[in-house]
Amino acid sequence: MINLVLFGPPGAGKGTQAILLAKTFNLVHLSTGDLLRHEIAEKTDLGRLAAELIDKGELVPDEVVISMIESRLKKPRSTVGFIFDGFPRTVAQAQALDRLLTKHHSKVSVMLCLAVDKPELINRLLKRGLTSGRCDDLEAATIEHRIDVYNEKTAPIINYYESQGKYYPIQGLGSIEEISENLKQAVMRMSSKPISTLNQ
Ligand code: B4P
Numbered sequence: 211m212i213n214l215v216l217f218g219p220p221g222a223g224k225g226t227q228a229i230l231l232a233k234t235f236n237l238v239h240l241s242t243g244d245l246l247r248h249e250i251a252e253k254t255d256l257g258r259l260a261a262e263l264i265d266k267g268e269l270v271p272d273e274v275v276i277s278m279i280e281s282r283l284k285k286p287r288s289t290v291g292f293i294f295d296g297f298p299r300t301v302a303q304a305q306a307l308d309r310l311l312t313k314h315h316s317k318v319s320v321m322l323c324l325a326v327d328k329p330e331l332i333n334r335l336l337k338r339g340l341t342s343g344r345c346d347d348l349e350a351a352t353i354e355h356r357i358d359v360y361n362e363k364t365a366p367i368i369n370y371y372e373s374q375g376k377y378y379p380i381q382g383l384g385s386i387e388e389i390s391e392n393l394k395q396a397v398m399r400m401s402s403k404p405i406s407t408l409n410q
Contacts, residue, residue, distance in 0.1 A: 211316045212237065212291035212401060215298070215307075217367065218324030220356040221331040221338070222382045223389060227324070228295035230390045235397060240282055241295040242275045265345040267355035269299055269363060276306045283310055291319070299364045304371070320400045321371040322393055324382035328357060 212235060216224045225241060232239035246264065249257035260270050279297055298304040311317050326334075332353050339347030346352055371377040378400070380392055 211289075212319050212397065213311060213316060214291070214293045214397065215318055215321040215371070216293060216295050216324070217321050218382060219326065219328075219331055219360045219364075220353065221335040222324040222326045223334075223386070224295050224324065226386055227390055227393055228293050230386075231393055231397070232293050234390075234394055235290065235293075237291050237293045238282075238287065238289045239293050239295060240279060240297065242270075242278060242297040242299070243295070245278050245282075246270060246275075265352075267346055267352045267359060269359060272300055272302045272306070275299070276303060276310075279307065280310055283314060291316075298367060301366055301370055304367050318371070318374075318376060320378050320397070321367075321376050322396060323368060323377060323379045324389070325379055326382035330383060331357060 214231065214235075214237065216228050216231070218224055225243065228239050228241060231237065246257070246260040250261045250264075251257070256274060259274070263270050275297060279294075283292075294307065298307050307318065332350060335347045335353045336350060338344070346356065368377055378396055380389065380396060382389060
């Protein structure tokens with residue numbers, strides 16, 4: 211099984227690249243951001259809690275996102291693996307993901323970390339905010355807060371995966387196609403198998 215963690219600060223391109231990687235390698239794409247936005251759209255209790263936190267640029271509590279991922283992993287399906295987009299976002303979530311995958315006799319294969327500088331992140335998210343309808347993309351101050359939260363709570367995960375030899379940094383500046391190609395090459399090198407055999 212290939213289990214990819216696609217990592218990076220807000221606006222690094224995780225969602226954009228995860229869709230392309232999932233298609234290339236035939237992986238199930240699990241985005242906690244998308245799952246939370248679905249709850250918000252459905253106006254569930256969880257959605258109301260999530261909206262309040264997301265709009266302020268805060269993280270949703272660990273137990274909420276961990277249980278969302280747990281229920282998705284429990285679904286019986288035949289797949290060559292998963293791509294985790296926006297999860298884990300804290301060391302506690304990274305530890306929980308390891309526990310959950312171990313239960314399924316599997317593990318994280320690699321953590322691909324998209325590196326993008328702060329001014330570019332802010333530009334991208336403000337641009338997306340013009341059309342996305344996402345409150346968390348509207349104000350530069352909220353975006354800056356999201357980046358601060360990333361630096362404080364999420365970036366420490368890099369050490370967690372580095373100590374396991376699973377951290378793989380990737381340049382996140384450039385065209386979407388170039389970055390996608392670099393990610394694809396990284397996954398193929400990691401698996402040391404030609405793309406055609408990865409789905410077997
Ligand atoms: P997410 O939905 O995960 O989103 P994100 O961090 O905003 O963005 P992403 O990096 O996916 O950006 P994208 O590809 O779209 O999280 C939203 C919120 O949900 C979080 O702030 C948090 O509150 C909550 N949440 C989610 N998961 C959680 C968890 N595990 N624990 C706790 N809370 C959680 O790219 C951004 C923009 O850049 C797009 O408009 C795109 O078109 C553009 N772009 C992409 N690549 C580009 C490139 N190469 N060049 C130019 N532009 C590019």
